[in-house]
Amino acid sequence: MTLRRSTAADSPVSHRSPLTDNHKRTNIDNKLVKFFARIPVESNRSAAKYLKIFSNSSVPAALVMLFVSPLEINKSCGKSSIKLFLNSCLALPMHQQNSCLPVVLEFCRLLRRACPDNKLYVSCRNTLGSMLDLVCKCDEFQLRLFTIGEEIYPCxxxxxxxxxxxxxxxxxxxxxxxxxxxxxxxxxxxxxxxxxxxxxxxxxxxxxxxxxxxxxxxxxxxxxxxxxxxxxxxxxxxxxxxxxxxxxxxxxxxxxxxxxxxxxxxxxxxxxxxxxxxxxxxxxxxxxxxxxxxxxxxxxxxxxxxxxxxxxxxxxxxxxxxxxxLLFPDVKEDYDEMHEMLIDRSNVFAESFEYISSATPGSLHSGLFMEFKNEEATGPGVLREWFYLVCQEIFNPRNALFLRSADDFRRFSPNPASKVDPLHLSYFEFTGRVIALALMHKVQVGVLFDRVFFTQLAHPEISLEDIKDTDRVMYNSCKQILEMDPAFFDSNAGLGLTFELETEELGKRETVELLPDGKSIAVNSENREQYVKLLIKQRFAASISQHVERFSKGFSDILSESVPTFFKRIYLEDFDGMLRGGENPISIDDWKAHTEYNGFKETDRQIDWFWKIMKKMTEEERRSVLFFWTSTKFIPVEGFRGLSSKLYIYRLHEANDRLPTSHTCFYRLCLPKYPTSALMEQRLRFIAQDHVSSSFGKW
Structure with a gap:
C-alpha cells in the first residue's frame, strides 16, 4: 500500500471540487479498510509481520504529513485516515491489537513531534492507552516491542x-x-x-x-x-x-x-x-x-x-x-427475596441450626425474615432479638462449643473438647454463618472473640505475643525459656524439657509429641525457639484447626471474598466494636440527645421523670430497658448516633397505670401518661428485669 503526498501544484484547494476531495479521502480510507481486512488471523507473528509492512512503507509518516499540511484538503484527508486507522485497531481482537501497538506508537511519536497540542494527538494517545490497558493483561504482550523512554514516558x-x-x-x-x-x-x-x-x-x-x-x-x-x-x-x-x-x-x-x-x-x-x-x-x-x-x-x-x-x-x-x-452483600428490603424462618422460642438453637445450615449461601445473601411461633411480631426488631438469643445459646458453656478466655471471661475461642458431639463441626459452620449474618445485618450480639481465635481466622500462624491474653501462664513460661541465659539454660539440661506436650481433655490426660520421637529430644538453647513455636502451634492451632476451618467456611458463605481477606482488613478491637459495640457504659445524655417524642413534649414531667429514673438504674437495667425498646442491648462504637435511626417515646393513650409497650422495629417506646414518678419507676423497673424485657415488642 503506497500513498503519494499531495502538493499545491497537484491541485489547490480553491480549484478542487467537493466530489474530488471526498473521492481522495474515500480512496485512502478504502485502502485502509482492505488492509485491515487482510490481517492474517492464523498467528500473532504473521499479523505482526503484515502490520510491519504498513510502517516500512512509511504510511504513518505520509498520513501525518498530510495532516500537518497547510492545505485543508490534505489536512482533512490525513485526519480522516489516521482516525480510521486508530478506530480499526481498537475494533480488532485483543491478540491482534498487540500486533498493532508498534504502529500506533509510531503515530503517537510523529504527532507528538508535529502537533503535541492538537486533539488528534490526544485521541491517538488515548487509543494507545486503551490498547495498552487491554493487551498488557495478555501473557503474550511483549514490552520489548518499543523503547520505553521514547514512547511511554512522555505520555x-x-x-x-x-x-x-x-x-x-x-x-x-x-x-x-x-x-x-x-x-x-x-x-x-x-x-x-x-x-x-x-x-x-x-x-x-x-x-x-x-x-x-x-x-x-x-x-x-x-x-x-x-x-x-x-x-x-x-x-x-x-x-x-x-x-x-x-x-x-x-x-x-x-x-x-x-x-x-x-x-x-x-x-x-x-x-x-x-x-x-x-x-x-x-x-x-x-x-x-x-x-x-x-x-x-x-x-x-x-x-x-x-x-x-x-x-x-x-x-x-x-x-x-x-x-x-464491603465484602458483604447488601441486605434486600424485599421480603419476598428473604430467607424465612419460623422459630420456637423454647427451641431456638436446634431450630435455628436447621434453618440456617440447610439454606444455600445465595438464599442467605438476600437477608432474613424472622418470626417466633405463636407471636404476631415481625420485622427488624424481631430479627435483632433472634440474633441475640441464638448467640446466647451458641456461646452458652453448657453447649461446650466455646471456652471463655482464662484472662477475660468476655472472650471466647473454640473448645477442643466439643468433638464429643458428632455434630460439633457442623455447629461451628453454623456459627460462622450466624456471626457473618449478624455483621451483614449490623446487629451487635455482645460476643467477643479471643485473640488467638481471631488471629487464626486472618492467617494460620500464631506468635507468642498472640497468646499473651489467652494463656498468661504459658506465655510467661515461654518468654522465660526464650530469654534465659543460653549457658545457664544448657547447664540445667534445658529445665528437663523435651519435645512433647501434656494435655487434659474431659478429665483425660495424654501426651502429644511435637516432633517424631519428641520425648527423646531434649530442649536446649539452640532448638528452644523451635520448641516454643511447635508448643504454641499444638496447643492453640492444631487442637482447634478443624473448628476454625469450619467456622471460616460458614463465615465465607456470606462473604464475597475469603475469610482471611475480611479479618486482615480490621484489628481485633475493630471486630469487638462490630460484634459487641461500644464498651463504655451507656451515656444517658447521648441516649437523650438521640430520642424524639410523639404525644409528649421534652418539657413534660413524664419525660423528665423517665430520664431521672434511667440515671438511677444500674447499667444492666438500662441495657434491659434498651433491649425492650430496640431488641438490642448493645449500641455501636459511635454511640446512639450509630443506630439506623433515632429512638422515639410515644404517648400511649390508654389506662395511665398499664405497662409500657414497644415497637422494636421502629425504636418506639410507648408510655402511658403516668400520674406519678413512683408509678413510672415501678413499671420501668418491671420491664428492666431480664426475663421480662424479651418478647414484649410488638413489631
Missing amino acids: VTELADVMEKELLQNTGPSLSEVQKFSSFWQPLKRAITAQLPCVFPVDMPLRNTVLEAEIGKLYRIFGRLLTIMDICMTRIENMLDMRGVVNNTEAMSASWSQYLAILKIIDSMCELYQGAKEQVASLLNTRKASFSALVLKFAKRGDDHQWIFDYKEATTFESRRHLAM
Missing part, C-alpha cells in the same frame, strides 16, 4: 501534568483522566521491573542508560503528586467537623472522587524506590482524618482496596469497618 509525563493542574485547581481530575494515566503507568512499571528488577535509591539519580534516566524523572513525578495530594488532603481536613464528617457532600463528590485512585497510583509508584513507601505512610498518617473520610465516601464494593491495608494505621475504626463491610 505519563503529559498525563501527570494534566492531573497535577486539575488537583491544584481543586476541581479534581475526572475518572477518565486518572484511568488514562494508569493505562500508561502500569505497563511502564511492568517494563521497568522486567528490565531492572530492583528497588532504586531515591537520593541517587541514575543516568547510565535512557531507562535509568527516566526512572529518575518518574521519581520526580511521584514526589510532585505526593506533595499535591498533601495539599488536597489538607483542604479536606479543613472541611471536616469534629466527627470527621464533611457537611457539603456534593462538593466532596465533585472534587474528591478520584483522590483514592490517585493515592493508589502513588502507592504503586513508590514500590520502585527505597524509602518511598515510608513517605506515603508519613503523608497518610499525618492526614489520617481526610484519608479515612475518602475511604468512607469513595471506597466502593468491587474495587481493589488491598493497597490500603499497607497503611492500616492511617485509617480509623469507621473506615476499616466500612472496608470490611
